[in-house]
Amino acid sequence: MPINYKVLGQINPSASGLTTLYTVPSGTQTICSTLTVCNxxxxxxxxxxxxxxxxxxxxxxxxxxxxxxxxxxxxMFTMGMSLNxxxxxxxxxxxxxxxxxxxxxxxxxx
Numbered sequence: 001m002p003i004n005y006k007v008l009g010q011i012n013p014s015a016s017g018l019t020t021l022y023t024v025p026s027g028t029q030t031i032c033s034t035l036t037v038c039n040x041x042x043x044x045x046x047x048x049x050x051x052x053x054x055x056x057x058x059x060x061x062x063x064x065x066x067x068x069x070x071x072x073x074x075x076m077f078t079m080g081m082s083l084n085x086x087x088x089x090x091x092x093x094x095x096x097x098x099x100x101x102x103x104x105x106x107x108x109x110x
Contacts (some may be wrong), residue, residue: 001109008032008102009089012040015096018049018057022089022102032081032089034102037070041097042065048077048100069098 008030009022024030037046047103048063055061069075083089 001107004106004108006016006028006104006106008104008106010099010101011091012089012096012099013087013091013093016092016094017109018047018090018092020088021091021100024053024083024087025086025106025108026085027108028085029090029107029109030083030087031107032079032083032102034103035077035079035089036074036101036103037069037077038074038101039072039097041095044069044098046093046094046100047089047092049092050081050083051087051088051090053084053088057090066094078110 004032013019045066047065049061
């Protein structure tokens with residue numbers, strides 16, 4: 001089973017819309033190691049949701065909800081989150097000046 005250490009996703013989403021940062025590819029499991037949230041502008045809020053494959057977004061999926069991020073500040077979440085095929089990591093920012101980066105390992109099987 002090959003393991004690929006990589007940047008899983010990076011995005012600077014439009015304001016006020018839940019956006020997919022990463023979806024686990026078919027035939028793959030993923031270990032998410034670090035998620036960074038970087039504010040390039042004035043103070044704002046952000047959300048992160050982890051949704052299992054096939055489920056519609058619901059309150060139970062939020063990792064953090066309307067957390068405050070100061071002007072020109074960054075937050076790093078260090079985790080060992082395991083995801084299965086088609087699980088989704090989604091992000092939201094109240095303003096367009098926020099970028100998200102997800103790092104980890106994809107484990108593929110044949």
